[in-house]
Amino acid sequence: MAKSTRPKASSSKVESDGGTLNTSVPKEAREQVAEALTKAVADSYTLYAKTLGVHWNVQGRDFFGLHKLTDAQYNELHTAADALAERIRALGKLAPTGSETFRALTVIENEAPHKPTQQMIAELARDNEAVARRMSEFAELADEAGDLFTHDMLVARIGVHEENAWMLRSSLGE
Numbered sequence: 577m578a579k580s581t582r583p584k585a586s587s588s589k590v591e592s593d594g595g596t597l598n599t600s601v602p603k604e605a606r607e608q609v610a611e612a613l614t615k616a617v618a619d620s621y622t623l624y625a626k627t628l629g630v631h632w633n634v635q636g637r638d639f640f641g642l643h644k645l646t647d648a649q650y651n652e653l654h655t656a657a658d659a660l661a662e663r664i665r666a667l668g669k670l671a672p673t674g675s676e677t678f679r680a681l682t683v684i685e686n687e688a689p690h691k692p693t694q695q696m697i698a699e700l701a702r703d704n705e706a707v708a709r710r711m712s713e714f715a716e717l718a719d720e721a722g723d724l725f726t727h728d729m730l731v732a733r734i735g736v737h738e739e740n741a742w743m744l745r746s747s748l749g750e
């Protein structure tokens with residue numbers, strides 16, 4: 577029987593539309609950098625959502641300061657998630673969508689019920705530290721893959737997460 581020349585039903589278009597790209601990033605590297613960025617988006621987005629929840633629910637004597645601090649942090653995280661996702665698109669891959677996908681890819685636990693304010697702030701500080709460590713791994717991977725722009729983006733994220741952690745810890749008097 578003659579071999580069918582029909583294209584396969586599962587077109588690669590669903591997973592990637594970067595077949596004709598000819599950018600600074602080697603073709604072979606795009607897949608693995610995009611995969612790391614996908615996890616970086618999941619972490620940033622989940623931490624954004626978690627920080628927003630803390631912003632809404634902080635209480636007590638330090639309410640105003642913590643409400644303002646988390647306001648600045650969740651807005652910055654939202655912008656960062658957007659920029660990281662758009663970098664994935666520039667690499668010719670599709671950005672992640674859907675809460676199930678984010679949940680599967682992130683190191684941040686955001687399923688917990690309401691907690692006392694001090695506990696929420698301490699947890700956010702630890703979460704930012706965990707994300708800083710992940711960003712560091714991803715930045716090294718991007719560097720080794722020859723993706724200088726992504727490397728720079730991720731290095732900048734390390735600084736932001738470590739600064740977030742410092743501010744959250746300091747607000748606890750640590």
Ligand SMILES: [Fe+2]
Pocket residue numbers: 631647
């Ligand atoms: Fe608000």
